[in-house]
Amino acid sequence: MEYITLSNGVAMPMLGYGCFLVSPEECERCVTDAIDVGYRAIDTAQAYYNEEGVGSAVSKAVAAGKVRREDLFLTTKVWIMNAGYENATASIEASLRKLQTDYIDLLLIHQAFNDYYGTWRAMEEAYKECRVRAIGVSNFYPERFMDLALFSKVRPMVNQLETHVFQQHKGDWLFIEKYGAKVEAWAPFARGEKGIFTNPILMAIGQKYGKTIGQVALRFLVQSGIPVIPKSTHKERMAENLDIFDFQLDTEDMMQIETLDQGMNIFMDHEDAVQIEDFFARFGVK
Template sequence: AYMNEEAVGKAIRRSGVPREELFITTKLWVQDASYEGAKQAFETSLRKLGLDYLDLYLIHQPFGDVHGAWRAMEELYKAGRIKAIGVSNFAPDRLMDFLVQHEVKPAVNQVETHPFHQQVAEQQFMVDNGVQIESWGPFAEGKNDLFHNELLQGIGAKYQKSVAQVVLRWLTQRGVVAIPKSVKPERMAENFNSLDFKLSPEDLAAIATLDTKASLFFDHRDPNMVKWISERKIHD
């Protein structure tokens, strides 16, 4: 869905890093959410990436024939061509439907998670059912002026850390896998340096007050949004 698999494949080959030291994830778009569609899309992704297996394959949205797609993904998983399979943007009711209907449960559910939309109850549901929560948009893409939030800046000042480092540490302490995006080496290094300190219970309680319990991007139950996502094509 991000149209970057060929570029990622080239970067992998140029890096010289052994394949087993990399963790490669890609997603299945709504357009391909069916049994046959998922099989074809998987092969296309592998070809573009220049790989013979994936570490994680996610259903991108809870729309289309996701059950058919999951059956195909289960087969690929059992054949060893995918190390783990999961979903993205699945609310607890949709996730429970998967848990009830399928043999292999999602290893991961990637959902919008950041200080303004903390997904506390949703995370507990995942924990209770053995599904790992993963955050997309951990910095809310800067919305609500996150990087200049006075509360987060104040916590950062205590530890001589940036707002980004505070947010990443907050996610890590909650057991949330974070996938921050950056093309700047110095920002990547800064992100890695978010693991050498620990937030106090008081810090965590303060950050909890920022939660609006609502998306800053879109509502997956909005019919107009569902229609727009479902009609978006990424290939012929």
């Protein structure tokens, strides 16, 4: 495993297991499989409703002596309906309880909605109390990211963004890194959209190295310095997705993959904003 060093010196694995759309019932089995094939970082969120499954898998793996807690890197995210100092403080305690741990390795604000300044103060406090080893944000696009970075005591250490070969965000990486944070890629396979798993450029490059399209897509990001958190519920795919540290793309490969960039989000766009509006409306926020 390779690691990236965050601005406070914490080492974060370059590849972790993503738990979005893993049902609460299936989550314990999936995270156990992920740990068994060698994953050491797990990405969940309050809004995935599967923190208990992660906590259960992790505590059983630690109790069985498969792995030490300090060798695992657990990420969770404060959901927008838990925003604000008091709600976020309570939700962090709930996440710690569900994850069955004394500390979270990386805690993120899930999205830049609601009172995220209040949320950030709760996270700064949890960080100072060593309940959290690193804090950051997700889906904060340049203006909001810069605002929080400039006007808070502790600067975000990570910004987790939709990032894959079709949305490479190169300009944003530079902007975000200027403020000391690292970009982390969510949906590194574009969730299977845009024909990624049959893409001829990725296929031809993979054939040169005896690697699959998925492995090339992940390798491109990792080799660019971007940590990735691919999701699969299949153990053999989990192992395949982890097996990307024994080959190196050359400059020509990297340049060819750069041509796939369409510079647009697939998931976080106008439609998504409309869905979020509907979601808020269900809670009476209009």
